[in-house]
Amino acid sequence: MLLVAKGHLKVDEVRRGIEYLESETYAKASYYEKWASSICSALLEHQLLSNAELGVELGADDSEAKPRFAVGDVVRVRESGHACRWRRPHLRTPGFVHGVCGTVERSLGSFANPEQLAFGGQAWTKCPLYLVRFDAKSIQDFDAGEVGEDQVTVEIYQSWLENADLQELEQQRKKRRETAKASDGHPDCKRAKTDQSDHGHNHDHVHEERSVVEQRAVDEELPCPAIARALVAAVQKKGIVGADELRQSIERLDEGDRNRGAAGRKVVARAWVDQQFKVRLMADANSACAELGLNAVNPTAPTQLVVFEQTPKVHHLIVCTLCSCYPLPLLGLSPDWYKSREYRSRAVREPRKVLKEFGTELPQEVQVVVHDSTADCRYMILPQRPRGTEDWSEEKLQEIITRDSMIGVTVLPEAV
Incomplete structure (x- = not known):
C-alpha cells in the first residue's frame, strides 16, 4: 500500500507479476509470499532496487x-x-x-x-x-x-x-x-x-x-518467506519506505482488523433505518459512505464501491477469482478463506455447496447471484434486516451485523 501511495508501482503490475510465477511456485507459495515475490520483481524492473541490494538481503556474496x-x-x-x-x-x-x-x-x-x-x-x-x-x-x-x-x-x-x-x-x-x-x-x-x-x-x-x-532446478531453492523479509529490509535500507511509515501502516491495519467491519456495519445499519440513504447507497455507494464520514475507496487503487441488496428471492455472494479484491476500508482485512484458491475457484462453480459449508442453505427458488470482483470495483452486501429488530436503535443494529453477512456467505438470524 505504501509503495502504491508513493507512486513507485501500480497494483496491476503486481498482479501481472503473480500471474508470471511458475505454476508450482504459485501453488506452493502463500498469498502474501506471492505478492512479495511480485513486488520485488516490479521494484527491480523500475530500478528502485538493484539485484545487488536485494541480493545482500538474500544472503548473496561475491x-x-x-x-x-x-x-x-x-x-x-x-x-x-x-x-x-x-x-x-x-x-x-x-x-x-x-x-x-x-x-x-x-x-x-x-x-x-x-x-x-x-x-x-x-x-x-x-x-x-x-x-x-x-x-x-x-x-x-x-x-x-x-x-x-x-x-x-x-x-x-x-x-x-x-x-x-x-x-x-x-x-x-x-x-x-x-x-x-x-x-x-x-x-x-x-x-x-x-x-x-x-x-x-x-x-x-x-x-x-x-x-x-x-x-x-529451482524447486528446492530459496524458501518463499525469505523474499518477503528481504523485500522489507531492502526497501528500508534504500529509504524507499521508512521503518516508522511501515510500523504506522501496520498499526492502522491492525486497528482496523480489531474493529473488523465496523465501517461496513455502520453503513448497513443506516440503510436499514433510513430509506433515502439506502436509495443513495444503491445508486452511488462511494458518495453515500462519504455522508457518514467514511472513505470507501481502497488504499491501493481508486475503486468504486457497489452494494447489492439481499432479498427473499435473490441471494448475492462476493468473490474475486483473480486474486482477492475486497472492500478493505469497510470490512477490514479479508479473511484467509476469502483469499484461498479453494474459495476463489469454487464460489463461481458451485456456490450453493460453498454456502452450505458456511451453514447457509437456500431453497431452490432463491436465485444465487455471484459477483466476481476484478479490479476497479469493490462489492459489499446489504443483508436483509432480521425480523424482530423493528424497534431497535441504529447502534444496537450494528451489533448483530457480521462481516460474513456483508460478503454474502451467511445470512443474519432472526432476533430472539
Missing part, C-alpha cells in the same frame, strides 16, 4: 566471482543452483545437462551474471564462465543403434557447477551404456528433451519438457 575450476576438472551441473524460486526463473543453463557430469574444456573469462541482468538490468557479480565437455550419450536422445564417442560442449556459469570426480564420471558413463543396452540403444529416458520431434523409436516412457526440468 564468492562466485572467484574462479574455482581449472581445465581438466571433472564437474557436475547442479540440479538446483539459484535463489530465484520466488520469481519466474531465467536460467542460462540448458535443462538437458542438469545433474550431468562433464569435464572443463576451457575458461572463457568472467561475465556479468545474465540471470541477474534479466531482472533490473544490473548484476552485482561477474561470474566465471566455462566451456564444459559432456559425452553426447549422457545428455541427449539418439536413435537406436547409434554408436561412437560423440561429445557436446556447453557454456556453463560457475554458480551452476560443483565438484565431481573421475570415478563418478565413469559410473555415469557405465550407467548410460547399461541403460542404452537395456533399451535397445536408447539412453537414460529421464534426460530432458528440448523439442517435440519424433526421434525414430517406440517405447513406453515420457520425455520431460525442458521447462519441467528447469523448474526442478
Whole structure:
C-alpha cells in the first residue's frame, strides 16, 4: 500500500507479476509470499532496487566471482543452483545437462551474471564462465543403434557447477551404456528433451519438457518467506519506505482488523433505518459512505464501491477469482478463506455447496447471484434486516451485523 501511495508501482503490475510465477511456485507459495515475490520483481524492473541490494538481503556474496575450476576438472551441473524460486526463473543453463557430469574444456573469462541482468538490468557479480565437455550419450536422445564417442560442449556459469570426480564420471558413463543396452540403444529416458520431434523409436516412457526440468532446478531453492523479509529490509535500507511509515501502516491495519467491519456495519445499519440513504447507497455507494464520514475507496487503487441488496428471492455472494479484491476500508482485512484458491475457484462453480459449508442453505427458488470482483470495483452486501429488530436503535443494529453477512456467505438470524 505504501509503495502504491508513493507512486513507485501500480497494483496491476503486481498482479501481472503473480500471474508470471511458475505454476508450482504459485501453488506452493502463500498469498502474501506471492505478492512479495511480485513486488520485488516490479521494484527491480523500475530500478528502485538493484539485484545487488536485494541480493545482500538474500544472503548473496561475491564468492562466485572467484574462479574455482581449472581445465581438466571433472564437474557436475547442479540440479538446483539459484535463489530465484520466488520469481519466474531465467536460467542460462540448458535443462538437458542438469545433474550431468562433464569435464572443463576451457575458461572463457568472467561475465556479468545474465540471470541477474534479466531482472533490473544490473548484476552485482561477474561470474566465471566455462566451456564444459559432456559425452553426447549422457545428455541427449539418439536413435537406436547409434554408436561412437560423440561429445557436446556447453557454456556453463560457475554458480551452476560443483565438484565431481573421475570415478563418478565413469559410473555415469557405465550407467548410460547399461541403460542404452537395456533399451535397445536408447539412453537414460529421464534426460530432458528440448523439442517435440519424433526421434525414430517406440517405447513406453515420457520425455520431460525442458521447462519441467528447469523448474526442478529451482524447486528446492530459496524458501518463499525469505523474499518477503528481504523485500522489507531492502526497501528500508534504500529509504524507499521508512521503518516508522511501515510500523504506522501496520498499526492502522491492525486497528482496523480489531474493529473488523465496523465501517461496513455502520453503513448497513443506516440503510436499514433510513430509506433515502439506502436509495443513495444503491445508486452511488462511494458518495453515500462519504455522508457518514467514511472513505470507501481502497488504499491501493481508486475503486468504486457497489452494494447489492439481499432479498427473499435473490441471494448475492462476493468473490474475486483473480486474486482477492475486497472492500478493505469497510470490512477490514479479508479473511484467509476469502483469499484461498479453494474459495476463489469454487464460489463461481458451485456456490450453493460453498454456502452450505458456511451453514447457509437456500431453497431452490432463491436465485444465487455471484459477483466476481476484478479490479476497479469493490462489492459489499446489504443483508436483509432480521425480523424482530423493528424497534431497535441504529447502534444496537450494528451489533448483530457480521462481516460474513456483508460478503454474502451467511445470512443474519432472526432476533430472539
